[in-house]
Amino acid sequence: MAGQPLTIETPDDLRIAEFRDIRERDLTGRQNRFIAEGTVVLRMLADAHAAGRGFSAEKILLLRNRLDGVAEILDRFPKDVPVYVADADVLDGIVGFNMHRGVLALGRREQATETILLDALPEQALVLVGCGISNHDNAGSMFRNAAAFRADAILLDETCCDPLYRKALRVSVGSVLSMPYHRGGDALALLSGLAERGFAIWTLSPRGETDIRQISASDRMALVVGTEGEGLPEAVLSRFRSARIPQSEGLDSLNVATATGIALFAISSAMARI
């Protein structure tokens, strides 16, 4: 299991410096480090750490009275992962009042190259591709929906936000730690990589040509979604087939997370994955 709990007495203890003021710090780059919050996400970090999916825990910080409740999860971390405990007033002083659920971990991710991820995909595969997804709620929901409908991986272009951002990770219910993904690069380059590997690529747009309920299943399918306001860039839309979710006219399109969920539900149904 993880190390024996060490008590933190003051908020300025250097051993837990990375947890200080996480609300503000979270918005800046952190060199592949991220904050995991809550029991569910801690459990998924333990799984990801054990599974060698490129994630590791660097340290864990707990409210003292949460220790017993997560003992079984701590058992699954290597013993060189330090565990710190603090009383409520000290923890509030470290991370900010009401900014935690008493369970925090500092994680690290080593991202594999896009090629390694693509080459590892199974013969029958469903991939979700996000372009310009800058809202952390939407990014987190996309991971949650992709996991629910059995996607194999997510690709995010370089204009998407980091799904390891604290709020995205929380909204994903930890799926960012279980769903293979790559973030970076140009959208067209990502899609070319998929096309070369035999993926049928479908963009999602309110003005898509094919009703999402009618698209034909292929062994390998990729769904491409863009931001709500602007949608996908013309360079992407013009090069691939497009699908639409039928809906009432004259309305704003659905929220991108909901639209992604519906489209994945329809495609996963067509592929007989659910």
Add this chain to the structure above:
Amino acid sequence: MAGQPLTIETPDDLRIAEFRDIRERDLTGRQNRFIAEGTVVLRMLADAHAAGRGFSAEKILLLRNRLDGVAEILDRFPKDVPVYVADADVLDGIVGFNMHRGVLALGRREQATETILLDALPEQALVLVGCGISNHDNAGSMFRNAAAFRADAILLDETCCDPLYRKALRVSVGSVLSMPYHRGGDALALLSGLAERGFAIWTLSPRGETDIRQISASDRMALVVGTEGEGLPEAVLSRFRSARIPQSEGLDSLNVATATGIALFAISSAMARI
């Protein structure tokens, strides 16, 4: 059109007192008054006001430089609706920095009784029912999704939050102003009212008996959704048929807004409404 613009010079002008500190005020009861924000929602308030759907605008407050951009919308309000304009520093002083988009209105709703709403439903109808939806984002998304998939009305039990809360209204993209709804009363009583009027009632649950893709269409259908954590109360689940959205095992169920979107998509498809 609405009244000639009147300039507000100081944040403590009593004529715009209702807009002060809307972040905090919004959380308390307001006797059917609500704050509408942004051009899209203002336009929907104008439509709702004109259509006699129980909504009216009491006053409008604009950032001076937004006046021209919304002139066409102001034209649609009766001329006894006062329009106030303020410069940026005054507006920030009224509503709080970054708490507005330069376009605000104070609206009022007169809620018709549940009976009036139910009796007005068409012969072929789709109704969404929410039980215990306390999250404002989820409430707003449910209205947006119901509008997208052509539902006729929404019923919210007494334990749901007020969809006129500023954030719910914004997330709904104004659909709270266009979708007929009633909030209040006990869930079982609401469902009895629907059953008496010939509605086939389907609860949505991760453990539902029927795959949502297989439910049979009826002329009148109601979909019942509950909160994410606890789900629907046993008293509701045991009395009506239940449907599930097929998905990967061992995961948290989908977010309630996404699940509602998918279920409405499936039901509206079955009813040939989309």
